[in-house]
Amino acid sequence: MGKVLIIGAGGVGTVVANKVAQNSRIFTDIMLASRTKSKCDAIAEDVKRRTGVTIRTAQVDADNVPELTALFNMFKPELVINVALPYQDLTIMDACLACGVNYLDTANYEPKDEAKFEYKWQWAYQERFREAGLTAILGCGFDPGVTSIFTAYAAKHHFDEIHYLDIVDCNAGDHGKAFATNFNPEINIREVTQKGKYWENGQWVETEPHEIHKPLTYPNIGPKESYLIYHEELESLVKNFPTLKRARFWMTFGQEYLTHLRVIQNIGMARIDEVEYNGQKIVPIQFLKAVLPDPGELGENYTGETSIGCRIRGIKDGKERTYYIYNNCSHQAAYEETGAQGVSYTTGVPATIGAMMFMQGIWKKPGVFNVEEFDPDPFMEQLNKQGLPWHELFDVDLEL
Amino acid sequence: MGKVLIIGAGGVGTVVANKVAQNSRIFTDIMLASRTKSKCDAIAEDVKRRTGVTIRTAQVDADNVPELTALFNMFKPELVINVALPYQDLTIMDACLACGVNYLDTANYEPKDEAKFEYKWQWAYQERFREAGLTAILGCGFDPGVTSIFTAYAAKHHFDEIHYLDIVDCNAGDHGKAFATNFNPEINIREVTQKGKYWENGQWVETEPHEIHKPLTYPNIGPKESYLIYHEELESLVKNFPTLKRARFWMTFGQEYLTHLRVIQNIGMARIDEVEYNGQKIVPIQFLKAVLPDPGELGENYTGETSIGCRIRGIKDGKERTYYIYNNCSHQAAYEETGAQGVSYTTGVPATIGAMMFMQGIWKKPGVFNVEEFDPDPFMEQLNKQGLPWHELFDVDLEL
Numbered sequence: 001m002g003k004v005l006i007i008g009a010g011g012v013g014t015v016v017a018n019k020v021a022q023n024s025r026i027f028t029d030i031m032l033a034s035r036t037k038s039k040c041d042a043i044a045e046d047v048k049r050r051t052g053v054t055i056r057t058a059q060v061d062a063d064n065v066p067e068l069t070a071l072f073n074m075f076k077p078e079l080v081i082n083v084a085l086p087y088q089d090l091t092i093m094d095a096c097l098a099c100g101v102n103y104l105d106t107a108n109y110e111p112k113d114e115a116k117f118e119y120k121w122q123w124a125y126q127e128r129f130r131e132a133g134l135t136a137i138l139g140c141g142f143d144p145g146v147t148s149i150f151t152a153y154a155a156k157h158h159f160d161e162i163h164y165l166d167i168v169d170c171n172a173g174d175h176g177k178a179f180a181t182n183f184n185p186e187i188n189i190r191e192v193t194q195k196g197k198y199w200e201n202g203q204w205v206e207t208e209p210h211e212i213h214k215p216l217t218y219p220n221i222g223p224k225e226s227y228l229i230y231h232e233e234l235e236s237l238v239k240n241f242p243t244l245k246r247a248r249f250w251m252t253f254g255q256e257y258l259t260h261l262r263v264i265q266n267i268g269m270a271r272i273d274e275v276e277y278n279g280q281k282i283v284p285i286q287f288l289k290a291v292l293p294d295p296g297e298l299g300e301n302y303t304g305e306t307s308i309g310c311r312i313r314g315i316k317d318g319k320e321r322t323y324y325i326y327n328n329c330s331h332q333a334a335y336e337e338t339g340a341q342g343v344s345y346t347t348g349v350p351a352t353i354g355a356m357m358f359m360q361g362i363w364k365k366p367g368v369f370n371v372e373e374f375d376p377d378p379f380m381e382q383l384n385k386q387g388l389p390w391h392e393l394f395d396v397d398l399e400l
Numbered sequence: 401m402g403k404v405l406i407i408g409a410g411g412v413g414t415v416v417a418n419k420v421a422q423n424s425r426i427f428t429d430i431m432l433a434s435r436t437k438s439k440c441d442a443i444a445e446d447v448k449r450r451t452g453v454t455i456r457t458a459q460v461d462a463d464n465v466p467e468l469t470a471l472f473n474m475f476k477p478e479l480v481i482n483v484a485l486p487y488q489d490l491t492i493m494d495a496c497l498a499c500g501v502n503y504l505d506t507a508n509y510e511p512k513d514e515a516k517f518e519y520k521w522q523w524a525y526q527e528r529f530r531e532a533g534l535t536a537i538l539g540c541g542f543d544p545g546v547t548s549i550f551t552a553y554a555a556k557h558h559f560d561e562i563h564y565l566d567i568v569d570c571n572a573g574d575h576g577k578a579f580a581t582n583f584n585p586e587i588n589i590r591e592v593t594q595k596g597k598y599w600e601n602g603q604w605v606e607t608e609p610h611e612i613h614k615p616l617t618y619p620n621i622g623p624k625e626s627y628l629i630y631h632e633e634l635e636s637l638v639k640n641f642p643t644l645k646r647a648r649f650w651m652t653f654g655q656e657y658l659t660h661l662r663v664i665q666n667i668g669m670a671r672i673d674e675v676e677y678n679g680q681k682i683v684p685i686q687f688l689k690a691v692l693p694d695p696g697e698l699g700e701n702y703t704g705e706t707s708i709g710c711r712i713r714g715i716k717d718g719k720e721r722t723y724y725i726y727n728n729c730s731h732q733a734a735y736e737e738t739g740a741q742g743v744s745y746t747t748g749v750p751a752t753i754g755a756m757m758f759m760q761g762i763w764k765k766p767g768v769f770n771v772e773e774f775d776p777d778p779f780m781e782q783l784n785k786q787g788l789p790w791h792e793l794f795d796v797d798l799e800l
Contacts, residue, residue, distance in 0.1 A: 178666035179663070179666045179667055259659060259663065260663050260666065260667065263579070263659065263660050263663035263664070264663070264667065266578035266579045266660065267579055267660065267664065267669070267688065267691065267692060268691035268692060269667070269669060269688070269691060271691065275690055275691055276690070277682070277687055277690045278680075278682075280678075280680065282677070282678075282682075282687065284687075284691050287677055287682065287684075287687055288667065288669070290675055290676070290677045291667065291668035291669060291671065291675055291684050292667060292668060
């Protein structure tokens with residue numbers, strides 16, 4: 001049915017390559033490209049062994065628009081699945097516009113020199129994508145991604161108005177390392193060390209980093225200390241669901257993880273500005289990334305599971321109700337299926353489903369959209385089929 | 401009376417420059433050299449303002465023997481005071497031999513690629529210095545340095561045999577930073593993260609890092625948790641005082657300092673091997689040094705004091721006795737006098753006194769020597785005059 005180009009050969013790219021290959025009736029021609037072609041070749045070889053499907057590979061510098069357009073014009077994909085770095089969203093979108101290619105990503109653009117998680121840069125492409133008749137699907141991983149689709153599904157089927165939304169993200173996995181991040185350390189540390197922020201009564205409320213926290217109970221896991229942090233889907237959700245009185249995001253962190261983060265900041269290794277070193281300019285957090293364990297290598301001995309979901313309170317038929325929808329994902333099952341751990345899996349599977357939605361013409365309209373602006377039902381159906389089954393609880397204590 | 405060349409323009413170099421200038425009747429011609437001449441110029445300007453004495457400055461790469469010999473042949477010093485990096489001890493000793501210059505340092509040579517604190521490399525120069533008629537004085541800071549001179553003084557005046565030696569090093573200062581090291585972070589972290597080791601009953605006993613610790617009470621400070629670590633003077637002391645049944649070294653660390661060290665190791669930033677980064681080879685601990693606070697900049701708001709001494713048990717006139725000799729040094733007083741904090745001060749003042757001993761012909765004999773091999777009395781007298789007064793306690797509870 002269609003040609004797809006995956007950009008990015010980290011853990012998420014590994015999962016997307018596997019899942020796209022598993023769905024080769026929809027994705028009939030697949031290419032995987034990244035800065036380091038040997039990484040793509042290794043993934044392609046593994047995918048071939050697991051699924052029998054052949055994936056083409058290519059080298060591309062996703063910071064470089066001419067390189068991207070040359071690749072797009074050569075391969076002529078219908079859709080690009082961008083699972084490279086968030087810094088590269090805009091160059092890839094530019095190349096899509098230049099070549100008439102549709103676009104999907106899993107994390108919003110972020111400028112390299114400030115840790116800002118805002119959609120404004122990508123939303124600014126709305127007119128150009130619409131005029132070009134191209135679809136851009138933003139933030140189609142798990143969070144952002146499935147959490148917004150869960151919210152849209154709840155709003156469509158279970159509520160007349162949703163008032164309170166708490167997205168709860170627990171990773172109860174154990175990778176056996178003293179310290180490692182579950183995805184790109186640079187992005188992870190930038191995200192987690194920023195100030196907290198949530199939406200309440202029509203405005204954003206800012207908190208100190210990790211200022212607000214409480215234990216929340218996760219299905220099949222139990223209580224885990226959870227910290228209010230800012231997460232990018234809050235921005236689009238409060239825009240697209242104006243009945244929301246409050247929207248927050250909670251993530252679990254262990255004490256050791258927080259201690260490591262605190263020290264990394266104290267010693268200056270979380271800095272995102274350039275430092276002079278031996279006549280070279282080096283960004284400390286990028287150098288740190290080079291010495292920390294590669295998140296893609298965490299899979300093999302990773303035990304435990306993730307649990308991510310939405311806890312919602314609102315009105316149905318004039319009565320208040322509560323609703324909790326979630327998915328639990330086992331790190332080991334993810335690794336056995338794709339060679340990547342659960343955090344990569346929960347991001348890569350939704351990206352693949354989003355691409356399926358586009359390829360099948362279900363999620364296809366000119367312009368730039370967040371995932372909650374599409375019909376959630378066909379996506380929700382695929383979650384159950386593609387390895388991320390979800391569960392609903394009605395009228396339970398949300399703890400929030 | 402004589403020409404002296406100081407190599408190294410960090411905190412210790414700053415103190416040595418000041419103290420040498422204060423004693424300009426002995427040091428009649430002073431030069432300060434380092435890799436970065438601008439640092440030397442700034443120190444020289446400050447010394448001029450404080451003492452009225454003019455110091456010459458020069459640029460030299462202390463890793464480079466031809467550069468060193470060119471400088472030595474030009475300036476023709478009688479003595480080099482080496483307060484550069486421990487990696488550079490051997491190149492500077494080589495240049496001294498080539499040019500007929502006497503030598504003094506404050507820390508033993510350490511190869512760059514393994515964290516070993518052993519005298520073997522420098523002791524191997526014994527014959528060459530003797531044949532050249534040159535004096536090399538090793539380890540003439542506070543520890544190593546004064547601690548060994550305290551021990552020699554105790555052995556000379558207060559004991560017939562010393563049996564148990566515990567060197568106790570407390571820094572009860574507060575620099576107000578979340579984390580900073582008091583001297584070169586690279587050397588400090590290498591030293592503190594290595595395994596513990598002490599001498600007992602004729603052999604070395606190894607411990608895990610920080611495995612043995614207990615609270616010790618320091619004069620004018622109170623009890624502080626103190627950790628058994630290996631420190632280089634133990635090697636020469638057990639050789640030069642063969643009656644020692646046990647010799648140990650204790651250093652105080654705060655919980656926060658240890659947490660930071662543990663994380664720095666966990667995240668790979670204490671590594672001393674090369675890491676590939678953007679096509680360049682970078683040693684993580686050296687990059688870390690570039691982002692941590694400069695120890696030379698800690699002085700201004702540094703409060704509290706250090707307390708370093710020797711706790712000794714042995715035999716005098718057939719009876720067991722205990723003896724505790726120590727110096728306390730105020731960070732603020734050190735900063736006011738020299739512009740550097742107490743840890744730099746307690747290293748730089750003894751180096752200056754050692755240089756005085758040499759210049760006055762008191763500590764002058766061909767060969768390579770540790771400080772306890774010279775007469776301690778004239779050095780002890782100068783400690784009281786040059787800013788590091790010492791105190792003795794007899795027959796007290798040593799806690800050890």
